[in-house]
Amino acid sequence: MTGYKKINELLHLADRAKANGNYTLAEKFIEQLFVEALKSKDAKLITIAAETLLEHRRLHIANVLRDIKRIDPLQSLRKALS
Numbered sequence: 001m002t003g004y005k006k007i008n009e010l011l012h013l014a015d016r017a018k019a020n021g022n023y024t025l026a027e028k029f030i031e032q033l034f035v036e037a038l039k040s041k042d043a044k045l046i047t048i049a050a051e052t053l054l055e056h057r058r059l060h061i062a063n064v065l066r067d068i069k070r071i072d073p074l075q076s077l078r079k080a081l082s
Helices: 004-019 023-040 043-081
Strands: none
Touching: 004 023, 004 043, 023 043
């Protein structure tokens, strides 16, 4: 059975990675959290882990789109000037 200590550590590591802007590493930690939740066979924990993974991916996509919208006008200005 998976200990809750390992799950808490994975959550902490994912949170720190996300705070540092390393979304791919955070996603790996969250995926590992989901695997550990599946091993524990706790339905409530599996639901929470799945929702966490989906929410992380949604926020990551929103962050990438925000960056693209910020960069795109700069690139069009460069093309106009050259």
